[in-house]
Amino acid sequence: MVHQGHNVKRIREILGIKQDALAIKLGLSQQAISQLEQKEILDKATLEKLSGALGVSEDIIKDFKDDKAIHIVSNNNYHDNAASVQYNFNPIDKWLEAIEENKKLYERLLQSEKEKVELLQKLLNK
Template structure:
């Protein structure tokens, strides 16, 4: 008879702990937001089930819906991460598909730059004229 060492997929406390870790939140911070002690959060994360009202509060602090905690599957998250990482170069690929033409944006910047330069040049010309007038008035 073979026993499975794999933990239950319905262990809400473990799901809360993993989501909290993924979000980079410490037990102390979660406890503070919930108005409980760090030990209480630790006990919650060891509990297989949690009252819906408490789960709603935890979900709000973690920034996820309560249903996301209930349906959280770490294996699925690992599979998603594994399928998006290119192991050949040890980095993830990022694809950027702009909804605009980048060359058009560059040309807009060039035109804006020209206008600013022309305004600066006009300002300098006006300063020179004022200086010339000031010198000639003496």
Template sequence: MTIDNTTSRKIHQGRNIKRFREILGIKQEALAYDMGVSQSSISDYESKEILDDKVLEKIAGFLKVPTEAIKNFDEEQAVNIIANTYSFQDFKDNAVASGFNYQPSFNPVDKMVELYERMLQQQKEMIDKLEKLIEKK
């Protein structure tokens, strides 16, 4: 059982799989198809608090996220860290963060375009898989 050292909250690996899957816009059926398992197997995995390391690695590979991210992600803790780290003041003046000068070394628009292109590629792959599945039937 994975336990966070700072809060003694249990990490629910199945729920984390569901969160990452939903963030990436992947349906249970699509993940099941990629993994060669049934949709109900994915549902079962997402309901389990702890998963076998081999299953977890396989799912993480298909989702293209690190296994450790699934094992250790605690949404409540992440929200608390963000809330306690940044004190936003004066939203009228462009919501400047107090004591926080953010100057990225990359162009945020380029990152958005990159993310959009990745999403389009994943959508194309999903459509190709669905077409192959339909052809088999």
């Protein structure tokens, strides 16, 4: 028997999409995605939304088999023969990296201001 929820999970994993990212794309919680992946049969509206978010047809979700995985990934939304690159990243990781960069920048700015104050104090004490 086909388990559509498990098929969604396998396709998502093969495409390198985390539950959180899929949830954001669909306007759902990560827990809701987890629950969907446990369902044996998905309703038509849910199948439509998931297939759109994953970039695969509903039939692929319904009839997915691991041996078809290479075909899905290699033909996912690419209808020409041009080379394509798909980048997958966790937006939270990127956000944390940006915070760290801002922290370093702030520390450098603060150090520069301290040096200016010290220089001004030296000039005033002469």
